Amino acid sequence: MDLKIRNLRKDYGRFPALNGVNLDIRSGELIALLGPSGSGKTTLLRSIAGLEIPDGGQILFGDEDALQKSVQERNVGFVFQSYALFRHMKVFDNIAFGLRVRDRARRPAEGEIRRKVLELLDLVQLSGLEGRYPAQLSGGQRQRVALARALAIEPQVLLLDEPFGALDAQVRKELRRWLRQIHDETGHTTVFVTHDQEEAMELADRVAVLHKGDLQQVGTPDDVYDLPATPFVYAFIGESTSLPVTISRGQASLDGRPLALDRFDAPDGPARLHIRPQDVTIQSEDGAVLTGAVVGLRRSGPYRRADISVGAGHARIEALLPPDVEIAIGDRVGLAFSRSAVFPEDEKVLRKAA
Amino acid sequence: MKRQQFRTPSALPGFGMAYGFAWAYLGLVVLIPLAAVALYASSLGPARFMQIATEPRTFAALKVSFGLSLLAAALNAVFGLLIAWALTRYRFPGRRLLDAAVDLPFALPTAVAGIALSAIYAPNGWIGALLPFRVAFTPLGIFIALVFIGLPFVVRTLQPVMADLDRELEEASATLGATRAATVFRVVLPTLLPALLTGFALAFARAVGEYGSVIFIAGNIPYVSEIAPLLIIMRLEEFDYAGATAIATVMLALSFALLFAVNLLESWSRRRLGHAR
């Protein structure tokens, strides 16, 4: 089942939660909606499920208009952030719930329900716990029950809201790998919401980055990391520092001095040059893109981080260097960038350019 | 092995004084007087005690008190559930006022409620005059008074639980295909059940002991509309302490059993469902 989201809008009072979002979700893919809190990612997910009613736009399940259907009719598997397990029901009854509430014509026989629930429990590796109450399970186990319950109704699409948000780091990593495995086994079209970029990058086939109700970029983890489409994506995903530059006929210059960089495809005017710390290398001052002074130096895991003051202003660039690099605070060094990007200062100009 | 301590050590002072005073006061004002009733009743001996407790008029009064209280608490459970739901879930004009009005039976002295109810339901009263059957001076009148005083127990017990009800549970149920009715009956009501039972038990316990709001409307006809608390007072007026304490002991025993059941229910639901009430 592929999903098409067309110009979806939703306002809460005055501020827009979704600002005309367009997104195509391919059948069978695992896609992450990534963004900080307030970015609209959860609103988008809940709109797909039918838990929120958008103010405008379209949601198509295949060719069917999903907005004409109620939550119940949409047949989506939704895994809630806090799991929303029914406390008064045992694990078995929680998973069986979606089958038992079907009308008589579509309800499987009790034996069939039992077979299916046990099969799902096996899938989520919780066999033998069907008689427990949710209160008697660990966080990770509850998460699995919530997933099994959502899968039981054979959903057209599986939606997960911050599925690992409430778990501690160790369990989170384990479940991440396991969710990918389940996805590959069952082949459901899966959309999950997260604010954790590492989780999105490791788990998803594609990542959709949202910011203030706007869809910033959709792409494979490689795309969004290596070729960020907007300054927000550059700043939000991975580490980066930026310098205020001026563009004139594709040539970037800092404080009036042209930088030895390839020409950028950007309009003339003020802009920001974004560089990731690991893309910075130290060389002699001759032929360097930029020169600067080392003002800070510290060890960071297997690397050494350096803060380098450049230009006439007090702009700084962070560099991630090998631990054996021979520099000291106060040294003047030359810098080269293996990769960089520039975006116009004014976001409105940017949106027009994009 | 560490000896189990009575109290976890704390830096705060004043435990001994506060705890000691609280016990002394509780003992003097509540426990010793209650024990005196039980002691007096037990000094009658089991045979005499049973003879008083099963005497037809006593038995009839206990039956009226407990039977009507049960019915009133049941009606309150149904309407209390609806009212609590309307007050917590819906927004409508006058909601705050109505919410405050739920406490009226707590705020109105029982005697005031009693004369007001009899003014309404007496044969020449506001509503009594309109009805083709008698309400005041019949068990139906008692029932109405007991509904009046019991309602807030159900509503006030349910409201905080409903307010804390996780909307995601209902959303989860809807995404799984349950109709709204199925969600209400299979997900919402079972979650509310412990609180509903607690409210029911509290309303019941209160109704059994109620005196002031009932006696004016009851007519107090022996064997028909005479409640147990009234019978205690009548026995006292006859200086029949034995009779009074025997009836009181039966009532105390039943209310304590109910209180115990409520506590059991709450700790059971806390343990099983992992939350209070």
Add this chain to the structure above:
Amino acid sequence: MRAEVIADPTSESRLARFAIILLSVAFLAFFLILPLGAVFVEALRKGLETYFESFSDPDTISAIELTVLVAAIAVPLNVVFGLAASWAIAKFDFRGKSFFVTLIDLPFSVSPVVSGLCYVVLFGAQGYFGPWLAAHDLQIIFALPGIVLATVFVTFPFVARELIPLMQEQGTSEEEAALSLGAGGFRTFWSVTLPNVRWALLYGVLLCNARAMGEFGAVSVVSGHLRGLTNTVPLQVEILYNDYNFVAAFAVASVLAGLGLVTLAIKSGLEWRYGDEMSSAHRR
């Protein structure tokens, strides 16, 4: 757009909502608000003049005086108890705590008539201490001390009940901070604990007071109904009513109802204004 096609998944249909609201309003109006209205309508049935005349009856005046006196003794006693009990329960961990809490709630599940009976069994003419009291010419039953005791019994849990949950939620860290800054125990209680619970305390006092002034069953047992001497206001209402002096009965009752309404209004105001400073049960 198509919002009307898709109902809010966590709410009932409009029809069901309307029906539930209508039933609730009707039930509350019929069972709770109608009786309240009846008190005031019946009290004013013969005009304002007759209404106010009802209060010139010397028996009524002395009943009001007695009620105020009883409340003035009983309420402070229960406040002291409530503070002591909630301090011990909320700020310390000890064995048998939940049993202790259950005992505090005990008077709520005892019939007021039985509460009165307790003291008659202890201090009445044929009670355990009756002969001794008679020999020393002391009177408790059918006198002020008995009425105070019965009132204390039935209003016993109100203050403690409001304070315990709130003080438990607040924990002990502020008190520990005060102690670490050199404050003594009493100072800590006075300037840290008490201000934190002031609205809940006020609320508890109001409830306790309203109940103390309105108590009927328990007081009825121990008072002896001596007109002008041991009649409290609710008992005076009963006497007037049984004398077929309905207007006077409802006029006196309207004062008690007014007291109840004021208590309710203050309670609602407190919950609205200071809800976050009261225990979670009062946050709306």
